[in-house]
Amino acid sequence: NAGVTQTPKFRVLKTGQSMTLLCAQDMNHEYMYWYRQDPGMGLRLIHYSVGEGTTAKGEVPDGYNVSRLKKQNFLLGLESAAPSQTSVYFCAITGAGELFFGEGSRLTVL
Amino acid sequence: EDKVVQSPLSLVVHEGDTVTLNCSYEVTNFRSLLWYKQEKKAPTFLFMLTSSGIEKKSGRLSSILDKKELFSILNITATQTGDSAIYLCAFSFGNEKLTFGTGTRLTIIP
Numbered sequence: 001n002a003g004v005t006q007t008p009k010f011r012v013l014k015t016g017q018s019m020t021l022l023c024a025q026d027m028n029h030e031y032m033y034w035y036r037q038d039p040g041m042g043l044r045l046i047h048y049s050v051g052e053g054t055t056a057k058g059e060v061p062d063g064y065n066v067s068r069l070k071k072q073n074f075l076l077g078l079e080s081a082a083p084s085q086t087s088v089y090f091c092a093i094t095g096a097g098e099l100f101f102g103e104g105s106r107l108t109v110l
Numbered sequence: 111e112d113k114v115v116q117s118p119l120s121l122v123v124h125e126g127d128t129v130t131l132n133c134s135y136e137v138t139n140f141r142s143l144l145w146y147k148q149e150k151k152a153p154t155f156l157f158m159l160t161s162s163g164i165e166k167k168s169g170r171l172s173s174i175l176d177k178k179e180l181f182s183i184l185n186i187t188a189t190q191t192g193d194s195a196i197y198l199c200a201f202s203f204g205n206e207k208l209t210f211g212t213g214t215r216l217t218i219i220p
Contacts, residue, residue: 033207040119042198042210043153058207090152098144099200099208101152 003027006091006102013081013109021076021105023091031094032074033058034066036087037104043090049074081109112137114211116199122217123189131184131214133199140201143175143182144208148196156184156197186216194218 003026013019023032033048035058045058049068063085065077078085086109091102113136123129133143142160146153157166162177170189175182186193196215200208 035210040212042114042212043200043208044210045207048207059209098155098158098202099153100155103151 004091004093004100004102006089006105008105009103010106011108013078013107015082015109017081018077018079019081019107020078021089021091021107023074023076023102025072025074025093027093027095027100028071029093029095030071032068033092033094033099034064034074034076035090035092036060037090038087046076046089078107081107083109085109112201112209114199114201114209116197116211116214118214119212120215120217122219124219125189125191127189127218128185128187129189129216131186131197131216133182133184133211135180135182135199135201135211137201137209140203142202144200144202145173145182145184146198146200148198148213149194153198158202189218191218191220 005024007022030051034046035043037043044060046064047066049055052071055066067075089105092099115134117132142158144158145156157173159175165174170187173184194217196213198213200210
């Protein structure tokens, strides 16, 4: 998957708990993205980053925070998880106009 | 607001059949339309289309974009069980963010 690694792959949380998803790339790309995928909804952009130290909101940013302290890493945080955040989360990087995805992180919030 | 509709939502065919998947859109100022195949994990890139009327082909898969009628189709001939997947179309706007359609789930029966 073009050197994009997501951790953890699976996680179960209780409502109100917090957690962080880590996306690491070894491709030295500037652009990194976090998407969520839900049945019947396709992939929706949560937040993205165009370079180290920068982040921007996507289509569905509420309830999430992100940080890009190092170029290689893009972190997605849930401060107070809600059942509506049960989803599969994909990190992606760009190259030549297309996206390369990580393998996904399945998050369940009870 | 940009709108991307894929049809059908789900399709079941027998091995050897030919299928046509549709991506209709109300999207302005996009640079390219992309098709992805998603099996069990992350989406993988199939085609990038930038010009209307020019077919892209890769083995049994082909795709074309019609900017006048605002749709793209993905054709798969002589389908195989390995073609079973979710097929996603997406639009690139130059800053390399992609807006995805909801996807078509294709199932090939042996």
